[in-house]
Amino acid sequence: MTFITLVAFLVIFGMYSFHVLEAKEPLCSKFAYEEQLLEKMIRTEIKVETMVNEIKKTEDNVISTLGDIKQTVTDMFADMMGNITDEMLRRSDEIKRREESFTKLFEETRTNLTSDMKAKREEELIQLQGKLERPPIAFHAHHVADLVLDTSDEIIIFTKSLFNEGTGYDTSTGFFTAPVGGLYQFVVHTCAYANKYAFIGLVLEGEAIALDSNYDGNYYTCSTVGAIVRVRSGEKVWVKSTSSASNRQLQQDSLRMNTFSGVLINK
Known part of the structure; x- marks a missing residue:
């Protein structure tokens, strides 16, 4: 009984000592810790907010830069397309002028050739008619x-x-x-x-x-x-x-x- 009583005593004494020690810890340390923790959290939140703002600002800059690049590329492409279109139109006009000139020359040549052939044919017919009408002498x-x-x-x-x-x-x-x-x-x-x-x-x-x-x-x-x-x-x-x-x-x-x-x- 004595040994059991001793063990129980030790256990009860240990629990009492723990509570006593816990009761002796200053109550303000818990609040200080929480205050410190809150302060850290606030500072962390401020840093995070600052980082978010920086990221957003960077994102805005990136978007703006991409927009500028896109606009530049669009302008360059538009200028290039405009130049290509102007060159195509110029060449198209030149081809059209050459085609018209060739067509005119072809028509003139065909008309002249037709006229020459017609005149020659008429002359040959007249000569042939004269020969046919002329009796042999x-x-x-x-x-x-x-x-x-x-x-x-x-x-x-x-x-x-x-x-x-x-x-x-x-x-x-x-x-x-x-x-x-x-x-x-x-x-x-x-x-x-x-x-x-x-x-x-x-x-x-x-x-x-x-x-x-x-x-x-x-x-x-x-x-x-x-x-x-x-x-x-x-x-x-x-x-x-x-x-x-x-x-x-x-x-x-x-x-x-x-x-x-x-x-x-x-x-």
Whole structure:
């Protein structure tokens, strides 16, 4: 009992001592601690509020800076787009002007080419029509009835006609009368009797346009003379002896032929 009583006493004494000690602690220390703690909390809250204000101010600055950057970028982009748009418009106008110039040049070239082709076609049609409307004019006559050339300026008449397109040559007179004016070619082929002379002239309206002479003491000889000349409609061309005497004589036989021919080359 004594040991148990002792233990209980010690426990009760310890509890009493604890309460006594707790009761002896100054009551003001608790309030001081709380005051200090409150002060710390207030200071901490002020610091936090200051930090919040600083953060908000920083956030506002960041937002303002971002806004300025955004506005700058927007302005730069707008300027760039404006420059690009202006350049595109300028190039578009230039392309349009070039297109209009090319179109105008093409139209002028096409018009000129069409006009030239039309004029050339009309000219060719007129020429073709003239050729179609123009009868062929050509003749070829032979066989001289009077071979002796003893008369001054004697007209040599070729009495036979192989063809006479346009009926310009007259076998009775020896004259070729141009049905139409134009450029003609005439050819005279004559043969001289052996040991005889032949002096021949091609005449247009009384004016000699070609001359020839032919002679051989032992053989019959032949020669040809011709001319290309412009003849007006109605003018006459003929062949004559330019020197007449008893020793002037032509020759024709089965081996030799005297001929007079002509053809209209162009009007």
